[in-house]
Amino acid sequence: MRMKPNFTRMLSVSVLTLVLSSHLADAGETPTSAGALEFGPDNTLFVGDTFAGRVFAFDISEVVADQSDYVLGRAETFEGRVIVDDLKGTIGAQVMAPAEQITINDVAVHGETGQIILSARRGLGPDALPVLATVDKGALRIVDMATLDSSVHTLASPVAETSLEFGQRTRSYAITDIDYHEGEIFVAGVSGESFNSTLRRIAFPFSGTPEAETQIEIWHAVHGQWETRAPIIAQTIAELNGVPTLIAVYACTPLVRIPLADLVDGAMIRAEMIAELGYGNSPIDIVPYTNPFDQSQNVLITHTHRAGNQITLSAIAAADPMPVEVPMNFGPDGLVGAPAPVSGVQHMAMIDSNWAVVVQTDPEDSQKIQLRSLLSPFFFDRALHMVEMNWPGSPDPYGYRQYPPLDLQ
């Protein structure tokens, strides 16, 4: 006779205490991989170690140098510069690997010095090695991570996950973004074996206590009809009307905002959707920047397959959540801002209010990746586009031709 289980007799086991997960790194301890980058306080660089499910916090005081006298381009003529021409080849030469075995993972800029730092991977197989490199006034140098002081936080495993005999992880988890805000880092990621939408909030300095990491489950409420878990792909933290707020993009393309105060341990957050960024495309970054003309605070959202979205923070703060009845559309909807010509940009970070640094394909050689400067707030370089004013004898309403050709060494 078939017996139906009596679920009232089920024993529900509480969520186990998170495993002790932080420590000062052992001397010479280095990450297994180097992915998402984020600067924190006091010359701290956070590096997402996706392969091992950890976040390293490196003290990079010894490797950053003032870049203020490095000319990034000429704003008057909408011209940036190539900072490193063959980025993968240059890194490869220094780590004894061919360019095709180098993958650029992220770029970040140290605010105080303007120092550019890159994370990359050397090799294509499971024995690939992490690479961290600085770009010092155009000169790329590999950072020996083993010589840096560091601390490590190991991301807590899911409840009840089995592991191999010696605790090795069997599942894949990719850290998609790390953001620092007032003594905490916020770590988003995607799992290969579950539709995990956990956002982790971790106190820094890493304390080594289970309470250091709180977990929030992010949900996507769809027009008041359904809701699903929603892993975050890109995020940033900004103050909207004085309220610290997480601005995030999900894998299924909605743009949402969540007050940080709502991100408490054990919470299940149904974030307010304020835009839908369109299908056939994945978000890459949300880059905060200050418009040098009006000092407004903005974000630029970059994508794999379309132009970027430039949106002011004031608009994000004021936007109403998307209405229940949204007409069927084949593109973006809601608060999408103004387009920026940054399709083809693989990674991006702001150097200052006037310039960004981008990792992008050489417009003349699709096999080559360059590190370039890009003028803000237009995110436009005349040299990269077919612009009417580039033709000899064409109208010159902006007075480009009064300037000599740009020659930067």
Place this chain on the structure above:
Amino acid sequence: MRYLLPFMVQLILIVGGTIQASAGTLSISEDNRTILLELEEVPLSAGISQRGSSIEAELRIEPAQDAQIALISNWPLIRGLEYDVRIRSTSGLRTIPVALPQAVPPTPPSVQRMSPAAEVLPANTLRLYAHFDRPMARGQVVDHVRLIDQEGNAISDALLNLGVEMWSPDQQRLTILFDPGRLKRGVGPNLALGAPLVPGHRFAIEIDADMHDALNRPLGSTFRHWFDVGEADRRALSPSDWTVLLSENTISIVFDRTMDEYSALSMLRLLGGEDGGFFIGSVFQHGVITWPVPADVPLSRLSIVLGPELEDVAGNTICAPFDVTATHGARCEHQIVLPLRDLQNKGKNAR
């Protein structure tokens, strides 16, 4: 450190314009970072570069056993590439060509199997896994893996293209994730394009011939995994619909639907071993999970422990379906422990 690769190389001495050649021995450590060789004197400095590159990486110099010199690189030599080691000493500059032979397997890489292997998948299937017979190279999935229809046409925007690829740590198992934006009801991509899989139709995951392994060897032939599509499954997991199969040495659970293999392997545990511990060594085959359990273990002692992240192929969990009615969603965070005797039991032995 073992030096397993001694081989003969020609030392090219450049001293005062005179080029002499003599034979010497050179070996490489197992981790491909240390070059061990016999030299008449300790070098002043040493460096290494890829053949044809002017950029040289410094080699650390250390004495080694048997009066040899160890030249240590921060980066392991890559098999199949040619390098030049330059040694500077009081007698001049020496350039030593170094190359590690690439061990190329005799056969091209292949797809061993796909998971789930079910012939019919629900229209809201969230992910599949491709198992390769060796580590594959990262960075190529978007170019070589696609969903095709029964006419062989690629379905655009069906798979999620993130900046990171979802490989197992050994890079032999690839997670192929459908774009959740097309699966989630009411979301823009779902409204605009619909779900990528259509009930009543036939589709395949295609991995083309140019997909290559970590040694850059391509598949050589296109792989296709065909399946039929049934109606979407939007039910929370229901253990009461599972069946326990008992045999003399194993306990199996047969599910009422297609489960995610790796979710099941990592989120389902059998409790009741010695000292109340878990049984290890579960396997997932043909949609069934099986544990080896000695015959003398009574059923009454056994329970399954379900982790909160347990999912079927459509992302439905024990707490809720993938798409749950608004405001009814709940965070699935607790383990559930179910006595096996409370599930449907079949089998030869009544333990």
